[in-house]
Amino acid sequence: MLSAGLGTIIWTSIAFLTVLFLLGKMAWKPMLKSLKEREDFITNSIKSAESANNQLSQLKAENEKLLAEARMEREKILKEARETGEDILSKARKASVEEEQRILAKAKQEIENEKAAAIAELKSQVVSLSIDMAEKLLKREFESKENQVKLVEENLKSATLN
Amino acid sequence: MTIRIKIAELQKFKLKSIINRKVLLLLFTLFSFNLFAEHDINSDSTTTENKHENKFDAGTFIMHHIADAHQIHFFTLNEGKENEKHFSIYLPIIIKDQNGINVYSSSNFYHHSHTIEINGKHQHYYSYNNYVMFDEKIYKAEGDKGLMLDGAGKILNQSVLDLSPTKSIIGILITIILLLLMFGSAAVKYKKNPLKAPTGLQAWLEPMVLFIRDEVAIPSIGKDKADRFVPFLLTTFFFIWLANLLGLIPFIGGFNVMGTIGVTLVLATVVFIITNINGKSHYWTHILWPPGVPFPIKLILVPIEIISIFMKPMVLMIRLTANITAGHIIILAFTCLVFIFGQQSAGAGYGAGIGSVLFMVFMYFIELLVTFLQAYVFTLLTAMYFGSAIEEPHHH
Numbered sequence: 001m002l003s004a005g006l007g008t009i010i011w012t013s014i015a016f017l018t019v020l021f022l023l024g025k026m027a028w029k030p031m032l033k034s035l036k037e038r039e040d041f042i043t044n045s046i047k048s049a050e051s052a053n054n055q056l057s058q059l060k061a062e063n064e065k066l067l068a069e070a071r072m073e074r075e076k077i078l079k080e081a082r083e084t085g086e087d088i089l090s091k092a093r094k095a096s097v098e099e100e101q102r103i104l105a106k107a108k109q110e111i112e113n114e115k116a117a118a119i120a121e122l123k124s125q126v127v128s129l130s131i132d133m134a135e136k137l138l139k140r141e142f143e144s145k146e147n148q149v150k151l152v153e154e155n156l157k158s159a160t161l162n
Numbered sequence: 163m164t165i166r167i168k169i170a171e172l173q174k175f176k177l178k179s180i181i182n183r184k185v186l187l188l189l190f191t192l193f194s195f196n197l198f199a200e201h202d203i204n205s206d207s208t209t210t211e212n213k214h215e216n217k218f219d220a221g222t223f224i225m226h227h228i229a230d231a232h233q234i235h236f237f238t239l240n241e242g243k244e245n246e247k248h249f250s251i252y253l254p255i256i257i258k259d260q261n262g263i264n265v266y267s268s269s270n271f272y273h274h275s276h277t278i279e280i281n282g283k284h285q286h287y288y289s290y291n292n293y294v295m296f297d298e299k300i301y302k303a304e305g306d307k308g309l310m311l312d313g314a315g316k317i318l319n320q321s322v323l324d325l326s327p328t329k330s331i332i333g334i335l336i337t338i339i340l341l342l343l344m345f346g347s348a349a350v351k352y353k354k355n356p357l358k359a360p361t362g363l364q365a366w367l368e369p370m371v372l373f374i375r376d377e378v379a380i381p382s383i384g385k386d387k388a389d390r391f392v393p394f395l396l397t398t399f400f401f402i403w404l405a406n407l408l409g410l411i412p413f414i415g416g417f418n419v420m421g422t423i424g425v426t427l428v429l430a431t432v433v434f435i436i437t438n439i440n441g442k443s444h445y446w447t448h449i450l451w452p453p454g455v456p457f458p459i460k461l462i463l464v465p466i467e468i469i470s471i472f473m474k475p476m477v478l479m480i481r482l483t484a485n486i487t488a489g490h491i492i493i494l495a496f497t498c499l500v501f502i503f504g505q506q507s508a509g510a511g512y513g514a515g516i517g518s519v520l521f522m523v524f525m526y527f528i529e530l531l532v533t534f535l536q537a538y539v540f541t542l543l544t545a546m547y548f549g550s551a552i553e554e555p556h557h558h
Contacts, residue, residue, distance in 0.1 A: 007325040015335065020394065027346060
């Protein structure tokens with residue numbers, strides 16, 4: 001049983017070397033090649049997935065940053081708007097007050113002016129009226145000679161001649 | 163596994179009852195199957211004469227069943243009777259001698275049976291034309307003298323070159339066909355869509371291919387150099403494993419491919435050749451002039467190293483053959499146990515039969531593991547030898 005027959009050795013050699021060759025060409029070569037391809041593919045896929053994930057999280061962070069910035073910007077704009085509004089309002093208020101006061105002052109001035117003019121008018125009218133009246137009085141008073149003399153006398157009496 | 167039993171041998175026991183015989187036949191039909199054409203046996207008169215004298219000899223029986231043969235024998239019907247029928251595939255016998263190449267069917271030999279007494283034991287041998295066949299080895303016959311022995315039982319006949327495709331060779335061919343079919347069809351799928359996940363047979367084979375590549379080849383040889391050796395390791399692993407599994411299948415004649423020393427011799431020789439033609443200077447210097455070793459020790463070490471070059475593949479060869487043969491022997495031994503007890507009494511035969519079958523089932527599971535384990539060990543050690551051959555000197 002433990003003697004190796006030459007026939008067995010020859011047949012086995014032919015058979016084993018044939019199967020080695022055939023499997024090598026037919027099976028192992030494509031199998032090992034595509035196994036390697038698949039492994040590389042999986043490795044690359046995982047790698048690219050990881051990088052995509054990284055990119056995504058980066059993008060997300062960027063987005064959040066942008067959003068925060070936008071929010072801040074909005075706050076700023078709103079604040080500015082409010083301030084501007086208030087400013088405008090206060091300015092307007094101030095302006096209106098000033099205008100009012102100016103108008104008021106102007107009105108007062110005008111009133112004063114009118115008043116002064118009226119007073120002046122009144123004065124001149126009073127003067128002319130008084131003059132007229134005085135004229136008329138005088139005319140009437142000094143129509144007689146005796147009144148003229150009387151006046152002169154009276155004035156002389158009141159005047160102290162020293 | 164060789165559970166089939168040649169019923170010719172069973173009949174040699176003096177069975178106590180018909181019932182007992184029927185039970186045993188039933189037991190053995192479990193392990194054998196009617197498949198092939200039958201032939202009537204043209205037994206020599208000497209054969210029948212001695213039949214009743216023979217007692218069941220477990221050793222001869224087992225050795226006969228684990229040995230390579232020129233036929234694939236399934237079973238025999240009507241043992242020892244006039245209408246005895248053998249169910250076998252008779253393989254061609256190719257003989258080369260000074261007369262040129264002769265091709266016969268082995269049925270010619272197996273149907274010319276003779277009995278001869280060797281060292282007090284009755285043994286069978288077969289004859290045809292000018293040849294005799296004893297213990298599956300073929301010799302030249304001188305005239306009609308048959309097998310000639312000297313006083314010590316040594317065969318005097320001139321041996322001839324036997325180039326027959328024996329049972330183990332048929333086992334190898336079946337293994338090869340299965341390998342080509344399995345991996346050929348899997349490879350087609352890999353070619354078609356290399357990036358898809360494996361399906362079907364491919365999914366079953368892929369983990370094992372990866373196992374050999376990633377757990378055997380790469381750790382032993384190194385990642386960058388393993389690629390060159392992976393196809394050989396894969397072929398070796400699957401060839402051995404499948405051949406071993408073939409030997410476990412009952413009813414098909416009990417192949418013992420890796421238990422045939424000629425087969426493992428070829429495998430070990432190929433390993434030896436590949437290892438040594440790939441041997442780098444580092445490998446050879448460590449064998450022929452080991453550095454850092456005092457001169458007197460070198461004198462001892464170098465011959466040992468040189469012997470070890472041959473020893474390593476030899477150990478591979480013997481380990482594989484011995485393990486596979488041992489598995490077959492154990493199961494056959496349990497089978498024999500039934501007949502040994504059966505010779506005593508029917509009851510003992512039944513009892514031993516139940517126990518033996520349980521043990522055989524257990525052993526089958528162990529053997530299933532061993533088929534894988536031995537293929538793995540052979541491949542792993544081969545990878546390690548390759549690894550040591552191509553190892554680069556590392557600086558400490």
